[in-house]
Amino acid sequence: MKNREIARIFYEIADLLDLKGIAWSPRAYRNAAQAIESLSEDIEVLYKKDRLESISGVGKSIKEKIIEYIETEKIGTHTKLKKEIPIEYYNLRKIPSLGPKKIKHLYEELNIKNLKDLEKAVKSKKIRKLEGFGEKSEEEILSGIQMLSKIKGRQLLGYVLPIANEIKQELKKDKTITQIEVVGSLRRMKETIGDIDILVVSNKPKQVMDKFTSLKYVEKIKSKGKTKSTVFLDIGIDCDLRIFNAEEFGAAMMYFTGSKEHNIALRRIALKHNLKLNEYGLFKDKKSIASKTEKDIYSKLNLQFVPPEMRENKGEVELAQKNKIPNLISKVYGDLQMHSKWSDGAYTIEEMAKAAKKLGHEYILITDHSLADLTIAQGLKESDFKKQAKEIDNVNKKLNGITVLKGVEANIKKDGSVDVPNKILKELDIVLGAVHSNFKMPKEKMTERIMKAMENEHVDIIAHPTGRVIGKRNGYEVDLDKIFEKAKQTDTILEIDCYANRLDLNADNVRRAIQQGVKLSIGTDAHSIDHLRFIELGIGTARRGWAQDKDMITTAKTVKDLKKQLK
Ligand code: DGT
Ligand code: CA
Protein backbone atom coordinates (compact mmCIF):
# COMPACT_ATOMS: atom_id res chain seq x y z
CA MET A 1 0.00 0.00 0.00
CA LYS A 2 1.37 3.39 -0.93
CA ASN A 3 -1.01 5.37 1.29
CA ARG A 4 1.53 6.19 3.95
CA GLU A 5 4.31 7.15 1.51
CA ILE A 6 2.03 9.49 -0.37
CA ALA A 7 0.73 11.07 2.82
CA ARG A 8 4.28 11.60 3.99
CA ILE A 9 5.27 13.32 0.78
CA PHE A 10 2.22 15.58 0.92
CA TYR A 11 3.04 16.56 4.50
CA GLU A 12 6.54 17.39 3.38
CA ILE A 13 5.33 19.43 0.41
CA ALA A 14 3.09 21.36 2.81
CA ASP A 15 6.05 22.03 5.11
CA LEU A 16 8.25 23.21 2.29
CA LEU A 17 5.53 25.44 0.87
CA ASP A 18 5.10 26.91 4.34
CA LEU A 19 8.78 27.75 4.29
CA LYS A 20 8.41 29.52 1.02
CA GLY A 21 5.68 31.56 2.62
CA ILE A 22 2.94 30.27 0.35
CA ALA A 23 -0.28 30.83 2.17
CA TRP A 24 -3.04 28.66 0.86
CA SER A 25 -1.91 25.36 -0.62
CA PRO A 26 -0.05 23.90 2.40
CA ARG A 27 -3.40 23.48 4.05
CA ALA A 28 -4.79 21.67 1.03
CA TYR A 29 -1.84 19.26 1.00
CA ARG A 30 -2.16 18.63 4.71
CA ASN A 31 -5.87 17.93 4.51
CA ALA A 32 -5.29 15.49 1.69
CA ALA A 33 -2.38 13.86 3.56
CA GLN A 34 -4.53 13.40 6.61
CA ALA A 35 -7.35 11.84 4.61
CA ILE A 36 -5.00 9.52 2.73
CA GLU A 37 -3.27 8.45 5.91
CA SER A 38 -6.51 7.39 7.49
CA LEU A 39 -7.97 5.66 4.41
CA SER A 40 -8.88 2.08 5.07
CA GLU A 41 -8.66 1.23 1.36
CA ASP A 42 -5.53 0.87 -0.71
CA ILE A 43 -5.03 4.09 -2.66
CA GLU A 44 -3.86 2.12 -5.68
CA VAL A 45 -7.19 0.32 -5.75
CA LEU A 46 -8.99 3.66 -5.78
CA TYR A 47 -6.67 4.75 -8.57
CA LYS A 48 -7.52 1.70 -10.67
CA LYS A 49 -11.21 2.27 -10.11
CA ASP A 50 -10.75 5.94 -11.01
CA ARG A 51 -12.16 6.94 -7.65
CA LEU A 52 -9.34 9.08 -6.26
CA GLU A 53 -11.59 12.10 -6.09
CA SER A 54 -13.82 10.32 -3.58
CA ILE A 55 -11.07 10.90 -0.99
CA SER A 56 -11.90 13.97 1.05
CA GLY A 57 -9.63 16.89 0.20
CA VAL A 58 -8.51 15.43 -3.11
CA GLY A 59 -9.29 17.72 -6.03
CA LYS A 60 -7.95 17.80 -9.53
CA SER A 61 -4.43 19.02 -8.81
CA ILE A 62 -3.76 16.70 -5.88
CA LYS A 63 -5.28 13.81 -7.79
CA GLU A 64 -2.75 14.36 -10.57
CA LYS A 65 0.08 14.19 -8.05
CA ILE A 66 -1.21 10.95 -6.61
CA ILE A 67 -1.34 9.46 -10.09
CA GLU A 68 2.14 10.75 -10.80
CA TYR A 69 3.42 8.96 -7.72
CA ILE A 70 1.64 5.70 -8.44
CA GLU A 71 2.90 5.69 -12.01
CA THR A 72 6.44 7.01 -11.56
CA GLU A 73 7.22 6.62 -7.82
CA LYS A 74 7.93 10.32 -7.50
CA ILE A 75 6.24 13.70 -7.56
CA GLY A 76 7.95 16.44 -9.55
CA THR A 77 6.75 19.29 -7.34
CA HIS A 78 8.22 17.52 -4.35
CA THR A 79 11.59 16.80 -5.95
CA LYS A 80 11.83 20.39 -7.07
CA LEU A 81 11.00 21.79 -3.65
CA LYS A 82 13.50 19.49 -1.96
CA LYS A 83 16.19 20.69 -4.33
CA GLU A 84 15.30 24.29 -3.69
CA ILE A 85 15.21 23.90 0.12
CA PRO A 86 17.35 20.91 1.04
CA ILE A 87 16.59 20.88 4.75
CA GLU A 88 15.03 18.48 7.25
CA TYR A 89 12.19 20.81 8.03
CA TYR A 90 10.13 18.23 9.88
CA ASN A 91 12.91 17.62 12.39
CA LEU A 92 13.77 21.29 12.82
CA ARG A 93 10.12 22.05 13.52
CA LYS A 94 10.36 19.88 16.61
CA ILE A 95 12.22 22.72 18.32
CA PRO A 96 9.35 24.63 19.95
CA SER A 97 10.81 28.08 19.50
CA LEU A 98 11.45 27.66 15.76
CA GLY A 99 8.72 28.52 13.29
CA PRO A 100 8.97 28.43 9.49
CA LYS A 101 10.35 31.95 9.22
CA LYS A 102 13.18 31.37 11.65
CA ILE A 103 14.05 28.03 10.09
CA LYS A 104 14.29 29.66 6.72
CA HIS A 105 16.42 32.44 8.12
CA LEU A 106 18.78 29.96 9.77
CA TYR A 107 19.14 28.07 6.52
CA GLU A 108 19.81 31.16 4.45
CA GLU A 109 22.24 32.76 6.88
CA LEU A 110 24.05 29.81 8.44
CA ASN A 111 23.20 26.95 6.07
CA ILE A 112 21.51 25.04 8.91
CA LYS A 113 19.84 22.01 7.33
CA ASN A 114 19.21 19.68 10.22
CA LEU A 115 19.33 19.32 14.00
CA LYS A 116 23.03 18.49 13.96
CA ASP A 117 23.85 21.74 12.14
CA LEU A 118 21.61 23.57 14.56
CA GLU A 119 23.33 22.18 17.63
CA LYS A 120 26.75 23.05 16.22
CA ALA A 121 25.66 26.61 15.54
CA VAL A 122 24.23 27.00 19.04
CA LYS A 123 27.38 25.66 20.65
CA SER A 124 29.61 27.99 18.67
CA LYS A 125 27.30 30.89 19.63
CA LYS A 126 26.66 31.86 16.04
CA ILE A 127 22.92 32.17 16.25
CA ARG A 128 22.79 34.99 18.77
CA LYS A 129 24.45 37.25 16.24
CA LEU A 130 21.68 36.88 13.68
CA GLU A 131 19.05 39.52 13.31
CA GLY A 132 15.90 38.53 15.14
CA PHE A 133 17.75 36.12 17.42
CA GLY A 134 19.64 36.72 20.64
CA GLU A 135 21.19 35.00 23.61
CA LYS A 136 17.74 34.18 24.91
CA SER A 137 16.63 32.49 21.71
CA GLU A 138 19.88 30.54 21.59
CA GLU A 139 19.10 29.27 25.09
CA GLU A 140 15.60 28.30 24.02
CA ILE A 141 16.94 26.41 21.03
CA LEU A 142 19.42 24.59 23.23
CA SER A 143 16.75 23.56 25.72
CA GLY A 144 14.65 22.33 22.78
CA ILE A 145 17.55 20.22 21.57
CA GLN A 146 18.07 18.82 25.06
CA MET A 147 14.39 18.00 25.35
CA LEU A 148 14.54 16.08 22.06
CA SER A 149 17.64 14.18 23.08
CA LYS A 150 15.82 13.00 26.18
CA ILE A 151 13.33 11.12 24.03
CA LYS A 152 15.96 10.51 21.38
CA GLY A 153 15.09 7.64 19.15
CA ARG A 154 11.92 7.05 21.12
CA GLN A 155 8.55 7.56 19.55
CA LEU A 156 5.13 8.34 20.94
CA LEU A 157 3.02 5.33 21.87
CA GLY A 158 0.10 6.83 19.95
CA TYR A 159 2.04 6.80 16.68
CA VAL A 160 3.74 3.44 17.12
CA LEU A 161 0.72 1.48 18.32
CA PRO A 162 -1.25 1.51 15.03
CA ILE A 163 1.87 0.61 13.03
CA ALA A 164 2.66 -2.28 15.36
CA ASN A 165 -0.90 -3.51 14.92
CA GLU A 166 -0.64 -3.23 11.15
CA ILE A 167 2.56 -5.24 11.20
CA LYS A 168 0.86 -7.83 13.35
CA GLN A 169 -2.09 -8.06 10.95
CA GLU A 170 0.24 -8.30 7.97
CA LEU A 171 2.29 -11.10 9.54
CA LYS A 172 -0.85 -12.93 10.61
CA LYS A 173 -1.69 -13.51 6.97
CA ASP A 174 0.98 -16.20 7.11
CA LYS A 175 -1.09 -19.15 8.23
CA THR A 176 1.89 -20.98 9.71
CA ILE A 177 1.83 -18.38 12.49
CA THR A 178 -0.29 -19.88 15.25
CA GLN A 179 0.43 -17.26 17.92
CA ILE A 180 1.60 -13.67 17.67
CA GLU A 181 1.90 -10.99 20.33
CA VAL A 182 3.28 -7.48 20.49
CA VAL A 183 5.22 -7.30 23.76
CA GLY A 184 7.78 -4.92 25.35
CA SER A 185 6.94 -1.36 26.29
CA LEU A 186 4.03 -1.35 23.80
CA ARG A 187 2.20 -4.05 25.71
CA ARG A 188 2.88 -2.11 28.90
CA MET A 189 1.47 1.01 27.19
CA LYS A 190 4.45 3.14 28.08
CA GLU A 191 4.04 6.69 26.78
CA THR A 192 7.11 6.48 24.53
CA ILE A 193 8.50 3.45 22.76
CA GLY A 194 12.15 2.59 22.12
CA ASP A 195 11.53 -0.32 19.79
CA ILE A 196 8.75 -2.71 18.84
CA ASP A 197 9.04 -6.30 20.08
CA ILE A 198 7.00 -9.05 18.45
CA LEU A 199 6.90 -12.74 19.33
CA VAL A 200 5.50 -15.50 17.13
CA VAL A 201 5.03 -19.24 17.03
CA SER A 202 5.48 -20.84 13.63
CA ASN A 203 6.91 -24.06 12.27
CA LYS A 204 8.22 -22.21 9.22
CA PRO A 205 10.69 -19.73 10.73
CA LYS A 206 12.49 -18.96 7.50
CA GLN A 207 9.29 -18.12 5.67
CA VAL A 208 8.18 -15.85 8.54
CA MET A 209 11.52 -14.04 8.63
CA ASP A 210 11.45 -13.53 4.86
CA LYS A 211 8.02 -12.00 5.13
CA PHE A 212 9.02 -9.86 8.11
CA THR A 213 12.13 -8.43 6.51
CA SER A 214 10.26 -7.61 3.32
CA LEU A 215 7.38 -5.72 4.97
CA LYS A 216 6.70 -2.39 3.28
CA TYR A 217 7.57 -0.47 6.46
CA VAL A 218 11.13 -1.81 6.49
CA GLU A 219 13.81 0.69 5.59
CA LYS A 220 16.82 -1.42 6.52
CA ILE A 221 17.46 -5.00 7.64
CA LYS A 222 19.81 -4.86 10.61
CA SER A 223 20.05 -8.58 11.26
CA LYS A 224 18.26 -11.66 10.00
CA GLY A 225 18.42 -15.03 11.70
CA LYS A 226 16.40 -18.17 12.25
CA THR A 227 14.88 -17.15 15.57
CA LYS A 228 15.51 -13.40 15.72
CA SER A 229 15.58 -10.56 13.21
CA THR A 230 15.79 -6.82 13.63
CA VAL A 231 14.70 -4.25 11.08
CA PHE A 232 14.71 -0.47 11.05
CA LEU A 233 11.27 0.89 10.18
CA ASP A 234 10.43 3.96 8.15
CA ILE A 235 8.85 5.54 11.24
CA GLY A 236 12.35 5.81 12.68
CA ILE A 237 12.58 2.93 15.15
CA ASP A 238 13.59 -0.74 15.19
CA CYS A 239 11.33 -3.73 15.27
CA ASP A 240 12.49 -7.09 16.71
CA LEU A 241 10.83 -10.33 15.75
CA ARG A 242 11.49 -13.50 17.72
CA ILE A 243 10.24 -17.02 17.09
CA PHE A 244 9.50 -19.41 19.94
CA ASN A 245 7.98 -22.87 20.42
CA ALA A 246 4.34 -22.91 21.48
CA GLU A 247 5.41 -24.67 24.68
CA GLU A 248 7.64 -21.74 25.67
CA PHE A 249 5.44 -18.90 24.51
CA GLY A 250 4.19 -17.80 27.94
CA ALA A 251 7.71 -17.59 29.32
CA ALA A 252 8.84 -15.64 26.28
CA MET A 253 5.90 -13.24 26.58
CA MET A 254 6.60 -12.67 30.21
CA TYR A 255 10.30 -12.06 29.64
CA PHE A 256 9.94 -9.77 26.64
CA THR A 257 7.01 -7.83 28.03
CA GLY A 258 9.27 -6.76 30.85
CA SER A 259 9.83 -4.40 32.33
CA LYS A 260 13.34 -5.44 33.11
CA GLU A 261 12.77 -4.32 36.71
CA HIS A 262 9.64 -6.45 36.99
CA ASN A 263 11.55 -9.44 35.55
CA ILE A 264 14.34 -9.01 38.04
CA ALA A 265 11.87 -8.96 40.93
CA LEU A 266 10.22 -12.14 39.62
CA ARG A 267 13.56 -13.90 39.21
CA ARG A 268 14.38 -13.07 42.81
CA ILE A 269 11.14 -14.68 43.94
CA ALA A 270 11.87 -17.72 41.78
CA LEU A 271 15.28 -18.08 43.42
CA LYS A 272 13.67 -18.01 46.85
CA HIS A 273 11.60 -21.00 45.76
CA ASN A 274 14.79 -22.63 44.45
CA LEU A 275 13.57 -22.16 40.90
CA LYS A 276 15.08 -20.54 37.85
CA LEU A 277 13.17 -18.21 35.52
CA ASN A 278 14.19 -17.22 32.01
CA GLU A 279 12.62 -16.60 28.60
CA TYR A 280 12.15 -20.35 28.07
CA GLY A 281 10.36 -21.22 31.27
CA LEU A 282 10.34 -21.67 35.01
CA PHE A 283 12.73 -24.47 35.90
CA LYS A 284 13.17 -26.75 38.89
CA ASP A 285 16.67 -28.16 38.53
CA LYS A 286 16.69 -28.66 34.79
CA LYS A 287 13.04 -29.51 34.39
CA SER A 288 10.56 -26.94 33.14
CA ILE A 289 7.57 -26.70 35.46
CA ALA A 290 5.71 -23.83 33.72
CA SER A 291 6.21 -22.08 30.39
CA LYS A 292 3.15 -22.29 28.18
CA THR A 293 1.21 -19.34 29.56
CA GLU A 294 2.07 -16.35 31.74
CA LYS A 295 -0.74 -17.36 34.10
CA ASP A 296 0.90 -20.75 34.72
CA ILE A 297 4.19 -19.12 35.57
CA TYR A 298 2.75 -16.48 37.92
CA SER A 299 0.73 -19.16 39.63
CA LYS A 300 3.72 -21.49 40.11
CA LEU A 301 5.47 -18.52 41.73
CA ASN A 302 2.47 -18.12 44.07
CA LEU A 303 1.63 -14.83 42.45
CA GLN A 304 -1.58 -13.37 41.13
CA PHE A 305 -1.48 -12.51 37.41
CA VAL A 306 -0.14 -8.97 36.93
CA PRO A 307 -1.64 -6.86 34.11
CA PRO A 308 1.14 -5.78 31.70
CA GLU A 309 0.56 -2.07 32.39
CA MET A 310 1.48 -2.62 36.05
CA ARG A 311 4.75 -4.47 35.42
CA GLU A 312 7.21 -1.79 36.47
CA ASN A 313 8.28 -3.09 39.88
CA LYS A 314 6.57 -0.21 41.62
CA GLY A 315 4.79 -2.29 44.24
CA GLU A 316 2.77 -4.61 42.00
CA VAL A 317 4.82 -7.70 42.86
CA GLU A 318 4.05 -7.24 46.57
CA LEU A 319 0.34 -6.83 45.74
CA ALA A 320 0.44 -9.99 43.63
CA GLN A 321 1.92 -11.88 46.57
CA LYS A 322 -0.96 -10.73 48.75
CA ASN A 323 -3.54 -11.40 46.05
CA LYS A 324 -4.43 -7.72 46.03
CA ILE A 325 -3.94 -6.68 42.40
CA PRO A 326 -6.68 -4.10 41.73
CA ASN A 327 -9.34 -4.73 39.14
CA LEU A 328 -8.13 -2.14 36.61
CA ILE A 329 -10.49 -0.15 34.43
CA SER A 330 -10.92 -1.63 30.97
CA LYS A 331 -13.64 0.39 29.30
CA VAL A 332 -15.01 3.91 29.27
CA TYR A 333 -18.33 4.99 27.86
CA GLY A 334 -17.55 8.46 26.68
CA ASP A 335 -15.00 11.02 25.65
CA LEU A 336 -15.02 14.35 27.48
CA GLN A 337 -12.73 16.49 25.38
CA MET A 338 -12.83 17.18 21.65
CA HIS A 339 -12.80 20.08 19.22
CA SER A 340 -14.97 20.71 16.19
CA LYS A 341 -14.93 23.18 13.32
CA TRP A 342 -16.27 25.76 15.77
CA SER A 343 -12.69 26.17 16.98
CA ASP A 344 -9.56 24.46 15.70
CA GLY A 345 -11.02 21.03 14.92
CA ALA A 346 -11.23 19.69 11.38
CA TYR A 347 -14.72 18.14 11.47
CA THR A 348 -18.28 19.14 12.26
CA ILE A 349 -19.98 18.14 15.49
CA GLU A 350 -22.10 15.63 13.61
CA GLU A 351 -19.05 14.03 12.01
CA MET A 352 -17.30 13.79 15.37
CA ALA A 353 -20.42 12.27 16.96
CA LYS A 354 -20.84 9.67 14.23
CA ALA A 355 -17.19 8.64 14.46
CA ALA A 356 -17.39 8.46 18.27
CA LYS A 357 -20.48 6.29 18.03
CA LYS A 358 -18.60 3.88 15.80
CA LEU A 359 -16.00 3.55 18.54
CA GLY A 360 -18.76 2.49 20.92
CA HIS A 361 -19.14 5.67 22.97
CA GLU A 362 -22.46 6.49 24.65
CA TYR A 363 -21.70 10.19 25.04
CA ILE A 364 -19.21 12.83 23.99
CA LEU A 365 -18.54 16.35 25.19
CA ILE A 366 -17.82 19.05 22.63
CA THR A 367 -15.20 21.33 24.17
CA ASP A 368 -14.24 23.94 21.63
CA HIS A 369 -11.85 26.64 22.79
CA SER A 370 -13.16 29.93 24.05
CA LEU A 371 -11.76 32.91 22.24
CA ALA A 372 -10.14 35.26 24.72
CA ASP A 373 -6.44 34.95 25.43
CA LEU A 374 -5.80 32.60 22.59
CA THR A 375 -3.97 34.05 19.71
CA ILE A 376 -3.33 30.91 17.65
CA ALA A 377 -6.40 28.73 17.84
CA GLN A 378 -9.77 29.90 16.71
CA GLY A 379 -12.44 29.87 19.37
CA LEU A 380 -16.02 30.60 20.36
CA LYS A 381 -17.15 34.16 20.83
CA GLU A 382 -19.88 34.84 23.37
CA SER A 383 -22.44 35.07 20.62
CA ASP A 384 -21.42 31.66 19.20
CA PHE A 385 -22.45 29.56 22.19
CA LYS A 386 -26.19 29.83 21.47
CA LYS A 387 -25.67 28.87 17.84
CA GLN A 388 -23.48 25.94 18.76
CA ALA A 389 -26.04 24.76 21.32
CA LYS A 390 -28.69 24.76 18.64
CA GLU A 391 -26.46 22.73 16.34
CA ILE A 392 -25.84 20.20 19.11
CA ASP A 393 -29.59 19.93 19.79
CA ASN A 394 -30.13 19.19 16.13
CA VAL A 395 -27.40 16.56 16.01
CA ASN A 396 -28.92 14.89 19.06
CA LYS A 397 -32.31 14.84 17.37
CA LYS A 398 -30.81 13.31 14.26
CA LEU A 399 -28.54 10.66 15.78
CA ASN A 400 -29.52 7.69 17.88
CA GLY A 401 -27.29 5.79 20.26
CA ILE A 402 -25.02 8.63 21.24
CA THR A 403 -25.56 11.82 23.25
CA VAL A 404 -23.63 14.96 22.43
CA LEU A 405 -23.05 17.13 25.49
CA LYS A 406 -22.41 20.85 25.48
CA GLY A 407 -19.10 21.99 26.87
CA VAL A 408 -16.20 24.35 26.46
CA GLU A 409 -12.48 24.33 27.10
CA ALA A 410 -12.29 27.69 28.81
CA ASN A 411 -8.97 29.40 29.41
CA ILE A 412 -7.88 29.89 32.97
CA LYS A 413 -6.53 33.41 32.97
CA LYS A 414 -3.50 34.62 34.88
CA ASP A 415 -5.62 35.58 37.87
CA GLY A 416 -7.48 32.25 37.99
CA SER A 417 -10.72 33.51 36.50
CA VAL A 418 -11.99 31.82 33.37
CA ASP A 419 -12.57 33.68 30.13
CA VAL A 420 -16.21 32.68 29.65
CA PRO A 421 -18.86 34.49 31.72
CA ASN A 422 -20.85 32.49 34.26
CA LYS A 423 -24.12 33.19 32.48
CA ILE A 424 -22.83 31.15 29.55
CA LEU A 425 -21.09 28.48 31.64
CA LYS A 426 -24.23 27.69 33.54
CA GLU A 427 -26.04 26.76 30.34
CA LEU A 428 -23.43 24.12 29.47
CA ASP A 429 -23.46 20.47 30.52
CA ILE A 430 -19.81 20.21 31.51
CA VAL A 431 -17.11 22.87 31.67
CA LEU A 432 -13.38 22.28 31.25
CA GLY A 433 -10.87 24.81 32.51
CA ALA A 434 -7.34 24.79 31.13
CA VAL A 435 -4.13 26.77 31.26
CA HIS A 436 -3.03 27.79 27.77
CA SER A 437 -0.96 30.89 28.44
CA ASN A 438 1.54 32.39 30.90
CA PHE A 439 3.20 29.03 31.57
CA LYS A 440 6.18 30.52 33.30
CA MET A 441 4.59 31.60 36.56
CA PRO A 442 6.25 30.74 39.89
CA LYS A 443 4.96 27.46 41.32
CA GLU A 444 2.99 29.03 44.10
CA LYS A 445 1.26 31.50 41.79
CA MET A 446 0.41 28.80 39.24
CA THR A 447 -1.01 26.57 41.97
CA GLU A 448 -3.16 29.43 43.28
CA ARG A 449 -4.28 30.25 39.76
CA ILE A 450 -5.56 26.73 39.10
CA MET A 451 -7.07 26.37 42.57
CA LYS A 452 -9.02 29.56 42.04
CA ALA A 453 -10.47 28.14 38.84
CA MET A 454 -11.46 24.98 40.72
CA GLU A 455 -13.41 27.11 43.14
CA ASN A 456 -15.59 28.32 40.28
CA GLU A 457 -18.82 26.39 40.75
CA HIS A 458 -19.18 25.95 37.00
CA VAL A 459 -15.75 24.50 36.31
CA ASP A 460 -16.18 20.73 36.46
CA ILE A 461 -12.91 19.43 35.06
CA ILE A 462 -9.34 20.71 34.85
CA ALA A 463 -8.01 19.69 31.44
CA HIS A 464 -4.41 18.51 30.96
CA PRO A 465 -3.58 19.55 34.53
CA THR A 466 0.22 19.86 34.23
CA GLY A 467 0.50 21.24 30.70
CA ARG A 468 3.38 19.03 29.66
CA VAL A 469 3.84 18.11 26.01
CA ILE A 470 6.06 15.07 25.46
CA GLY A 471 9.22 15.94 23.57
CA LYS A 472 8.28 19.61 23.52
CA ARG A 473 7.93 21.12 26.94
CA ASN A 474 7.85 20.11 30.56
CA GLY A 475 4.71 21.03 32.40
CA TYR A 476 4.46 24.29 34.25
CA GLU A 477 5.49 24.34 37.89
CA VAL A 478 2.54 23.35 40.03
CA ASP A 479 2.02 21.81 43.47
CA LEU A 480 -0.06 18.76 42.64
CA ASP A 481 -0.71 17.76 46.24
CA LYS A 482 -2.45 21.08 46.79
CA ILE A 483 -4.38 20.65 43.55
CA PHE A 484 -5.49 17.17 44.61
CA GLU A 485 -6.68 18.49 47.94
CA LYS A 486 -8.59 21.30 46.31
CA ALA A 487 -10.08 18.88 43.80
CA LYS A 488 -11.58 16.81 46.57
CA GLN A 489 -12.75 19.83 48.50
CA THR A 490 -14.50 21.36 45.47
CA ASP A 491 -15.55 18.12 43.71
CA THR A 492 -13.48 19.09 40.70
CA ILE A 493 -12.43 16.31 38.36
CA LEU A 494 -8.92 16.07 36.90
CA GLU A 495 -8.46 14.94 33.35
CA ILE A 496 -6.35 12.35 31.63
CA ASP A 497 -5.87 14.09 28.29
CA CYS A 498 -5.31 11.19 25.87
CA TYR A 499 -3.71 13.13 23.03
CA ALA A 500 -0.59 11.23 21.94
CA ASN A 501 1.92 13.86 23.04
CA ARG A 502 0.10 14.93 26.19
CA LEU A 503 -1.01 11.96 28.31
CA ASP A 504 -1.56 14.42 31.11
CA LEU A 505 -2.06 13.45 33.94
CA ASN A 506 0.65 10.86 33.36
CA ALA A 507 0.62 7.41 34.94
CA ASP A 508 2.53 8.37 38.09
CA ASN A 509 0.30 11.37 38.69
CA VAL A 510 -2.82 9.28 38.06
CA ARG A 511 -1.65 6.97 40.79
CA ARG A 512 -0.98 9.82 43.19
CA ALA A 513 -4.33 11.44 42.44
CA ILE A 514 -6.44 8.37 43.02
CA GLN A 515 -4.54 7.50 46.18
CA GLN A 516 -5.76 10.85 47.46
CA GLY A 517 -9.31 10.05 46.40
CA VAL A 518 -9.44 12.40 43.43
CA LYS A 519 -11.74 11.44 40.55
CA LEU A 520 -10.56 11.45 36.97
CA SER A 521 -12.12 11.91 33.56
CA ILE A 522 -10.85 10.92 30.18
CA GLY A 523 -10.83 13.02 27.00
CA THR A 524 -8.99 12.57 23.72
CA ASP A 525 -8.57 16.27 22.91
CA ALA A 526 -9.37 15.10 19.38
CA HIS A 527 -9.07 17.73 16.66
CA SER A 528 -10.03 15.22 13.98
CA ILE A 529 -12.02 11.99 13.83
CA ASP A 530 -8.73 10.09 13.56
CA HIS A 531 -7.71 11.29 17.01
CA LEU A 532 -10.70 9.69 18.72
CA ARG A 533 -8.76 6.43 18.82
CA PHE A 534 -6.36 8.05 21.32
CA ILE A 535 -8.92 7.01 23.94
CA GLU A 536 -7.01 3.72 24.24
CA LEU A 537 -3.86 5.65 25.21
CA GLY A 538 -5.80 7.28 28.04
CA ILE A 539 -7.16 3.94 29.21
CA GLY A 540 -3.62 2.53 29.10
CA THR A 541 -2.35 5.47 31.14
CA ALA A 542 -5.16 5.02 33.67
CA ARG A 543 -4.24 1.34 33.95
CA ARG A 544 -0.56 2.21 34.34
CA GLY A 545 -1.70 4.45 37.20
CA TRP A 546 -3.65 1.53 38.72
CA ALA A 547 -7.05 3.21 38.23
CA GLN A 548 -10.24 1.26 38.80
CA ASP A 549 -13.78 1.96 37.62
CA LYS A 550 -14.60 3.79 40.84
CA ASP A 551 -11.78 6.26 40.25
CA MET A 552 -13.09 7.49 36.90
CA ILE A 553 -16.27 9.35 36.04
CA THR A 554 -16.21 8.23 32.40
CA THR A 555 -16.95 4.66 33.42
CA ALA A 556 -20.54 5.85 33.92
CA LYS A 557 -22.71 4.14 31.32
CA THR A 558 -25.32 6.85 31.07
CA VAL A 559 -25.28 10.62 30.94
CA LYS A 560 -27.44 10.65 34.04
CA ASP A 561 -24.90 8.66 36.05
CA LEU A 562 -22.11 10.78 34.65
CA LYS A 563 -23.73 14.01 35.73
CA LYS A 564 -24.38 12.71 39.24
CA GLN A 565 -20.63 12.74 39.78
CA LEU A 566 -20.17 16.39 38.84
CA LYS A 567 -20.53 19.39 41.08
P1 DGT B 1 11.70 0.23 25.05
O1 DGT B 1 11.90 -0.67 23.89
O2 DGT B 1 12.91 0.98 25.43
O3 DGT B 1 10.51 1.10 24.90
O4 DGT B 1 11.37 -0.70 26.33
P2 DGT B 1 11.18 -2.27 26.40
O5 DGT B 1 10.70 -2.58 27.78
O6 DGT B 1 10.35 -2.77 25.28
O7 DGT B 1 12.67 -2.81 26.33
P3 DGT B 1 13.43 -3.69 25.26
O8 DGT B 1 12.86 -3.63 23.92
O9 DGT B 1 14.88 -3.36 25.41
O10 DGT B 1 13.29 -5.17 25.83
C1 DGT B 1 12.03 -5.81 25.85
C2 DGT B 1 11.89 -6.56 27.14
O11 DGT B 1 12.87 -7.60 27.22
C3 DGT B 1 12.14 -5.73 28.38
O12 DGT B 1 11.00 -5.02 28.78
C4 DGT B 1 12.54 -6.77 29.37
C5 DGT B 1 13.29 -7.78 28.56
N1 DGT B 1 14.73 -7.55 28.67
C6 DGT B 1 15.53 -6.98 27.78
N2 DGT B 1 16.79 -6.95 28.23
C7 DGT B 1 16.77 -7.49 29.45
C8 DGT B 1 17.76 -7.75 30.45
O13 DGT B 1 18.94 -7.46 30.30
N3 DGT B 1 17.35 -8.34 31.58
C9 DGT B 1 16.05 -8.68 31.79
N4 DGT B 1 15.69 -9.25 32.92
N5 DGT B 1 15.09 -8.44 30.89
C10 DGT B 1 15.46 -7.87 29.73
CA1 CA C 1 10.90 -2.51 23.06
Ligand code: CA
Ligand atom coordinates in the same frame (compact mmCIF):
# COMPACT_ATOMS: atom_id res chain seq x y z
CA1 CA D 1 13.61 -4.78 21.77
Ligand code: ZN
Ligand atom coordinates in the same frame (compact mmCIF):
# COMPACT_ATOMS: atom_id res chain seq x y z
ZN1 ZN E 1 -6.21 22.42 25.76
